[in-house]
Amino acid sequence: MLIPDIIIAIDGYSSTGKSSFARLIAKEFGFIYLDSGALYRGVTLFAVEHSLIDDKNEVDAETLVSMLPEADLHFETDSEGSKTYMGSRCIEKEIRSLDISRKVSPIATLPAIREFVDRKLRELGRKKRAVIDGRDIGSTVFPNAELKIFMTADPEIRAMRRMKEMEGKGEKVKFEDVLANVMERDYIDSHRKASPLTKAADAVELDNSYMTLDEQMVWIKELIADKFGDTDVKK
Numbered sequence: 001m002l003i004p005d006i007i008i009a010i011d012g013y014s015s016t017g018k019s020s021f022a023r024l025i026a027k028e029f030g031f032i033y034l035d036s037g038a039l040y041r042g043v044t045l046f047a048v049e050h051s052l053i054d055d056k057n058e059v060d061a062e063t064l065v066s067m068l069p070e071a072d073l074h075f076e077t078d079s080e081g082s083k084t085y086m087g088s089r090c091i092e093k094e095i096r097s098l099d100i101s102r103k104v105s106p107i108a109t110l111p112a113i114r115e116f117v118d119r120k121l122r123e124l125g126r127k128k129r130a131v132i133d134g135r136d137i138g139s140t141v142f143p144n145a146e147l148k149i150f151m152t153a154d155p156e157i158r159a160m161r162r163m164k165e166m167e168g169k170g171e172k173v174k175f176e177d178v179l180a181n182v183m184e185r186d187y188i189d190s191h192r193k194a195s196p197l198t199k200a201a202d203a204v205e206l207d208n209s210y211m212t213l214d215e216q217m218v219w220i221k222e223l224i225a226d227k228f229g230d231t232d233v234k235k
């Protein structure tokens, strides 16, 4: 499918499948994929490894921000897709651990850290042809993105997806606990002071509660064809 040089911003609630969708879009259109959550997670891993966040999640923000350039956080693409690196080390797995998942929220509320991540994303997306997922991409980081998607799904369905994912990793969890965590994260993401999760006025909402990834691809191709004119949409 011929597609113009655009930025596709994909925001939405946690566990709505933003990254799977964004990765597939990038693969299909030959765009780069930028996972903004992975940058917040990478910053968190760096803070943990340099003892800049304690057991109570208190962060030495000033030192962390001054040291971040040496973390050299970036993305590299191999046959499996885009992966997150700290210098020459692939940190894709480590940043998904439970410990990092628990500590990333307080890190992501710090304005100086948000500025660092925003700057990096704008630099990486300057040539466009990029799909970027997160919470504030269409509202704050790329307010002029040509296509903005806001993803939602029923909390129970998201909790079920998350539970299956955790069970796949060998973790035993109760559905009620996962649902409570999904709802708590929705609340934190939408109520924090710095750049809360909000749907940009010009974003198109996608509720994928009952949609497969293939159906979502058909949906976005039609949207692109409608918005950018008659391209050779493959259905």
Ligand code: DC
Binding pocket: 014, 036, 037, 038, 040, 041, 104, 105, 108, 133, 134, 135, 136, 137, 189
């Ligand atoms: O999407 P994720 O679970 O990998 O995101 C990790 C954390 O980073 C989560 O607490 C939300 C936060 N985040 C954010 O505040 N802004 C973004 N653009 C992306 C993620």
